[in-house]
Amino acid sequence: MHTVGETKYNHWFDGLALVHSFTFKNGEVYYRSKYLRSDTYNCNIEANRIVVSEFGTMAYPDPCKNLFAKAFCYLSHTIPEFTDNCLINIMKTGEDYYATSETNFIRKINPHTLETLEKVDYNKYVAVSLATSHPHYDSAGNVLNMGTSIVDKGKTKYVIFKIPSSVPENEKKKSCLKHLEVLCSIPSQSLLHPSYYHSFGVTENYIIFIEQPFKLDILKLATAYFRGVNWASCLSFHKEDKTWIHLIDKKTKKDISTKIYTDAMVLFHHVNAYEEDGHVVIDVISYPDNSLYQMFYLKNLNEELEKNTKLTAIPACKRFVVPLGFDKGAEVGTNLVKLPSTTATALKEKDGNIYCQPEMLCEGIELPRINYDYNGKKYRYIYATEVRWSPVPTKIAKVDVLTKKKLSWEEEHCWPAEPIFVPSPDLKEEDDGLILSSIVTSDPRKAPFLLVLDAKTFTEMARATVNVDLHLDLHGVFIPEKDLNTERE
Numbered sequence: 001m002h003t004v005g006e007t008k009y010n011h012w013f014d015g016l017a018l019v020h021s022f023t024f025k026n027g028e029v030y031y032r033s034k035y036l037r038s039d040t041y042n043c044n045i046e047a048n049r050i051v052v053s054e055f056g057t058m059a060y061p062d063p064c065k066n067l068f069a070k071a072f073c074y075l076s077h078t079i080p081e082f083t084d085n086c087l088i089n090i091m092k093t094g095e096d097y098y099a100t101s102e103t104n105f106i107r108k109i110n111p112h113t114l115e116t117l118e119k120v121d122y123n124k125y126v127a128v129s130l131a132t133s134h135p136h137y138d139s140a141g142n143v144l145n146m147g148t149s150i151v152d153k154g155k156t157k158y159v160i161f162k163i164p165s166s167v168p169e170n171e172k173k174k175s176c177l178k179h180l181e182v183l184c185s186i187p188s189q190s191l192l193h194p195s196y197y198h199s200f201g202v203t204e205n206y207i208i209f210i211e212q213p214f215k216l217d218i219l220k221l222a223t224a225y226f227r228g229v230n231w232a233s234c235l236s237f238h239k240e241d242k243t244w245i246h247l248i249d250k251k252t253k254k255d256i257s258t259k260i261y262t263d264a265m266v267l268f269h270h271v272n273a274y275e276e277d278g279h280v281v282i283d284v285i286s287y288p289d290n291s292l293y294q295m296f297y298l299k300n301l302n303e304e305l306e307k308n309t310k311l312t313a314i315p316a317c318k319r320f321v322v323p324l325g326f327d328k329g330a331e332v333g334t335n336l337v338k339l340p341s342t343t344a345t346a347l348k349e350k351d352g353n354i355y356c357q358p359e360m361l362c363e364g365i366e367l368p369r370i371n372y373d374y375n376g377k378k379y380r381y382i383y384a385t386e387v388r389w390s391p392v393p394t395k396i397a398k399v400d401v402l403t404k405k406k407l408s409w410e411e412e413h414c415w416p417a418e419p420i421f422v423p424s425p426d427l428k429e430e431d432d433g434l435i436l437s438s439i440v441t442s443d444p445r446k447a448p449f450l451l452v453l454d455a456k457t458f459t460e461m462a463r464a465t466v467n468v469d470l471h472l473d474l475h476g477v478f479i480p481e482k483d484l485n486t487e488r489e
């Protein structure tokens, strides 16, 4: 919902969250959608205007017009209450599902009815102001996530934490979050300029954190309300800086001693990472700058969008390879990558640092998914939406990272959302399964639908048409029947 009363949000990632679901039952598909009844939603609806700030829209609870009134307003709400408009992803902890964003608030939902349940503040369990919407899960279902602790006890750091998938039997009110455990933390290179990150990677032995020169400016953030600017304007890309690749050893809980870096870039989504013959392979979708966020300002996304907005920075899927047990006596300038399968390099430098240059896997894909059973392991296929020169996705792609061959699905007037891979129950090969994607149509005469593709061949297996307006979503999950607590139904 981008308009409340007479007020409008500025940015596509600000709108009030709408959760939707497709349920497969007895050979039929049921569709349901509901606004997330967050505190943000309720306050806005009650006031009939936007009163809670979002990333791209600063809201003023009191309509203060002049600077003095604004200053007064600022002093009385030193920091405005942060949003719980969780519009990015769905996270599973134990038997619970949460709608998530990147602030310290997450919102429990009932996956059957999509009802909004309690609000949870990460801050009660770990001192973070921001946390990602892309946690990882291990095979036991424990959640691994990362957040930023900003100027807390004089330090700014990135905190990695674990939420267990189960709680002691005798506990009455079962909440996995209560048992959250901090695993380790990485100090930010700068107290007042921590990096922004949207996801991270894991392999068998390492956690991968890429500290990009796309940074928050804490002083600007602290004064944004007073200055009348949005939080997004407090992030900046420093193209002259480096991007640091941190490998945190899960056993020692420390960064490996060698400093590894690459050129300045902006990245949102990690695709996957794995270890192979003494190397760590890291696949990400990266951009040469931060223009992506600019493109999604709603003033650009009107009927003329295909004419008005051109993607100036095309997303590229890149592979970085970091050598682990390399020969310490190697000469300066040597490429330490010994994997024959890649053209990615890692050069040893005079000061002992390692400079990585990636291999290009493919251009123009975003919202990447994989068969999650292969997360952290050597894998072969990426499923993603394919994007070209405009801010709308037009295809779904399957990329074979080994041969770089691509399969795609497209249809006239169709805008596909993130493709989700659902493994076949008797999975033998990595791509034995289905792809689900909800398809929005740009022609009002054509109904939107849920598309089901065979993940192997990318041929259509089925589609379920719905006679309501569908909205382009960001991220989602597939919940197998066994993970649904049917008692709730």
Ligand SMILES: CC1=C(/C=C/C(C)=C/C=C/C(C)=C/C=C/C=C(C)/C=C/C=C(C)/C=C/C2=C(C)CCCC2(C)C)C(C)(C)CCC1
Binding pocket: 013, 014, 053, 054, 055, 082, 083, 088, 101, 102, 103, 104, 129, 130, 198, 216, 221, 231, 268, 292, 315, 366, 367, 385, 387, 390, 391, 392, 393
């Ligand atoms: C800062 C800060 C804060 C705030 C926060 C917030 C409010 C946040 C939010 C956040 C958010 C809310 C985020 C979001 C994100 C998102 C994203 C990152 C997305 C992405 C996307 C993409 C990547 C796309 C793609 C594409 C293209 C490119 C084209 C075509 C189509 C598509 C769509 C596929 C606080 C106050 C706490 C304090 C501290 C600091």
Ligand SMILES: [Fe+2]
Binding pocket: 134, 198, 268, 269, 475
């Ligand atoms: Fe994301």
